[in-house]
Amino acid sequence: MRNEGEAVSLVLASLDADFMMDLTQGLQEHPQIKVIGFAQNGSAAIDRASKMAADAVLTEYALTDITANEMAKRLAEESPGTLVFAISENITAQLVQSAKAVGVKEIFPKNGFSAKETANRIAQMVDEQRREWSEVARTHGAVEKGTGPRGQKIKTEYVTRAITQSVIMTYNIKGGVGKTTIAVNLATAIKMSPYLSGQRVVLVDFDCGGSNVRLHCGLNDNECYNRNLSIWQYVEEGRTTAADMDDLLLDGPLGIKVLPAPMSKKEAEKINNNMELCEKVLRVLKKYFGIIVIDCAPNLSPMTDVAMDHATHILLIANPEGQAVKKLSELTLLLRKDEDNPDKPDMSHLLRKMRIVLNHKQPETKWDLKPSEIAENVGVPVFAEIPYSESVLRALHDNRCKQAVEIDGGSPFAVAIKQMANDLTGAYPEAVGGERSKRGGLFGKFFKKR
Ligand SMILES: Nc1ncnc2c1ncn2[C@@H]1O[C@H](COP(=O)(O)OP(=O)(O)OP(=O)(O)O)[C@@H](O)[C@H]1O
Numbered sequence: 001m002r003n004e005g006e007a008v009s010l011v012l013a014s015l016d017a018d019f020m021m022d023l024t025q026g027l028q029e030h031p032q033i034k035v036i037g038f039a040q041n042g043s044a045a046i047d048r049a050s051k052m053a054a055d056a057v058l059t060e061y062a063l064t065d066i067t068a069n070e071m072a073k074r075l076a077e078e079s080p081g082t083l084v085f086a087i088s089e090n091i092t093a094q095l096v097q098s099a100k101a102v103g104v105k106e107i108f109p110k111n112g113f114s115a116k117e118t119a120n121r122i123a124q125m126v127d128e129q130r131r132e133w134s135e136v137a138r139t140h141g142a143v144e145k146g147t148g149p150r151g152q153k154i155k156t157e158y159v160t161r162a163i164t165q166s167v168i169m170t171y172n173i174k175g176g177v178g179k180t181t182i183a184v185n186l187a188t189a190i191k192m193s194p195y196l197s198g199q200r201v202v203l204v205d206f207d208c209g210g211s212n213v214r215l216h217c218g219l220n221d222n223e224c225y226n227r228n229l230s231i232w233q234y235v236e237e238g239r240t241t242a243a244d245m246d247d248l249l250l251d252g253p254l255g256i257k258v259l260p261a262p263m264s265k266k267e268a269e270k271i272n273n274n275m276e277l278c279e280k281v282l283r284v285l286k287k288y289f290g291i292i293v294i295d296c297a298p299n300l301s302p303m304t305d306v307a308m309d310h311a312t313h314i315l316l317i318a319n320p321e322g323q324a325v326k327k328l329s330e331l332t333l334l335l336r337k338d339e340d341n342p343d344k345p346d347m348s349h350l351l352r353k354m355r356i357v358l359n360h361k362q363p364e365t366k367w368d369l370k371p372s373e374i375a376e377n378v379g380v381p382v383f384a385e386i387p388y389s390e391s392v393l394r395a396l397h398d399n400r401c402k403q404a405v406e407i408d409g410g411s412p413f414a415v416a417i418k419q420m421a422n423d424l425t426g427a428y429p430e431a432v433g434g435e436r437s438k439r440g441g442l443f444g445k446f447f448k449k450r
């Protein structure tokens, strides 16, 4: 077995030979990946992988003779240590769960497939396995290929919710309520999900006045100067490829792609009012990403209008205090139909996408408004309640670029963010009907009875 960081040998399996050629070219740009064999059906792939002792197979989920699940089971017998990765056009939580239960390491979406991200993930997981095996060899003596540790116990209950594209925006006309904090942590929690880690996630900074996403993600200023929303003026829609996304976007936490806002005030103003450009950005990103999280500015602008139009979920971030709630009530009133004023445009289709996220950016006080009061005032349901957490401040001040949700995965803050990630995208199905329904348990720590 090779050591960490050394070459990763890969067998590709697909009926489509052209696709495999393109794939090879893209994957081999990664310094570790070496494609050592092709196969157009499952039995040939298994044969090649075992004879060549490949580190991994990347296969279409469904080949003519077998699926990736069966391939994983057979390779566990015939070539233990060869990891199986799959590509699928049609990913559901059930598919991912059943595949991972039998040892498929990851399923990547075929729509908007990124060779770079896939290569990174395969190399990372092969290296992880090498590390694990060398650790075992160190403590228990030499390990022959195939006698090392197998994956941990995996639950086999299935969740049938399909993974559909989500465009989630965080919003409030009031500043400083936690829009960026929630957007960044939510994107991170989705990418941390064992079911969605293969999905492509992009975090978009539509706050041209603030451009704070880069600070939360610890991005390099120079890179943000060079690659931000401004350069999308030159993007020719219709001629973009998944590889272009790697050039146009920056790398954020855990392989999340980030599109920062412009850094100069003049550029920022130009973009903020350029509805056509904002439309183009979201149309293109929707082609390549399953999950899009947009951090919006505390204003009503053409940019916000575009985001609201494309959003599948508009998260209204509120603090339990009068000002933040009043601003939201004004907004929802503006959107509501007025029977007495037929000329007022009816924007209730936007209202239907709105949910309140009650964010405690300060420790609770006796003057805090209750969720029911907030929901009544704004006329929109409270969807999640995020507790105050010092790890939010630690994440901002630490240079390790870890998000609060990563720092302590079991903290009430992290649990609340993951719960919200699940409600939006199905990222943590174990939480549904389990701990959550028994609010006295894990979630009961902060879901107080009101
Ligand atoms: N749940 C929380 N626990 C602790 N601190 C929080 C929490 N949410 C937000 N904060 C803190 O509140 C401040 C404002 O948060 P953030 O920058 O996310 O707000 P925003 O709405 O994006 O602001 P702006 O309108 O300026 O863009 C930050 O210092 C952040 O660290």
Ligand SMILES: [Mg+2]
Pocket (backbone or CB within 6 Å): 179, 180, 181, 207, 210, 212, 295
């Ligand atoms: Mg912000």
